[in-house]
């Protein structure tokens with residue numbers, strides 16, 4: 001079926017629709033889904049910022065490059081899928097609309113192997129068992145595939161044979177990692193990784209640069225839309241080649257490195273040590289010399305920068321869904337960059353933070369929504385240009 005046809009059609013509801021919650025916004029056509037998201041952003045940013053039409057995907061299916069599934073049992077059968085919303089009951093599907101299809105096929109094999117190797121699945125109530133989750137990441141441009149097996153112990157009996165059987169069924173897998181998570185609770189990954197096969201990370205190409213992505217590092221889940229989103233973010237920064245740029249909440253350094261070619265100097269700030277390690281390797285691999293990374297809380301780091309009398313011409317900020325905290329926003333006011341480019345995956349927290357900035361002399365000029373999480377309900381990424389009003393210092 002051609003792409004336009006797929007967009008106009010209401011997607012066939014999968015067998016677990018309404019239970020898994022992954023695509024709870026799929027009960028309408030794609031253009032309707034886009035309109036709903038655009039309207040949501042318009043209503044939240046009313047009186048704060050003009051909103052441009054949303055950018056959707058030509059083919060909004062199977063876009064997720066990261067798939068996380070949990071293991072469970074039903075009547076002795078091994079299950080692997082997503083938790084039913086609000087519970088820890090595993091809902092299984094072989095025909096997910098939004099996940100990368102390579103990941104779905106690997107998950108089907110894992111179910112079979114777990115059964116034949118008699119690997120005990122972790123039971124949250126008793127705390128017994130080994131295997132908890134699997135996370136599969138695929139490089140959209142490179143085709144590299146990483147399988148992360150999340151287990152409760154460094155001791156994983158028959159891991160060599162298990163890995164060999166997995167690779168035999170899926171030669172497309174480029175690395176397999178054992179991640180150890182022995183803590184109760186809902187965090188998927190623990191902090192320790194042991195490489196079972198390959199390099200222990202995948203690489204992907206985004207906006208012409210190559211990135212290494214380790215199991216614990218953040219990477220946008222929709223590569224196609226991320227290129228469009230970053231392109232707009234760089235355009236809104238209006239760089240001329242001389243600017244001092246801060247990339248706050250930089251992850252593996254993607255936004256800062258995309259900007260570095262048109263800037264004087266870039267400083268990336270990120271809390272997660274593994275992401276900072278990836279960012280430094282990425283800068284070297286891409287031959288970018290005018291960027292450096294600081295492992296710190298973005299707000300505290302920027303307070304220290306302001307106290308040291310440092311300045312910034314452009315501040316990119318891309319916080320988690322909960323948005324920024326007041327320490328961060330106040331430190332931004334002290335650094336007083338003429339231009340802020342705010343990238344957000346949480347429209348509610350974006351509205352809150354833009355209101356705060358507006359009270360302190362920063363005007364949100366334009367918001368551009370992007371559909372990075374197609375078929376979800378209310379999940380939408382935005383990039384906003386924010387400028388400092390002339391002479392209004394806080």
Ligand code: SAH
Nearest residue numbers: 218249250251270271272297298318319320
């Ligand atoms: N800009 C990156 C990452 C965005 S996700 C990209 O586009 O890929 C948000 C990032 O903020 C994550 O990498 C997370 O580890 C980091 N983070 C969360 N809280 C933080 C804080 N207080 N200070 C600095 N970084 C933080």
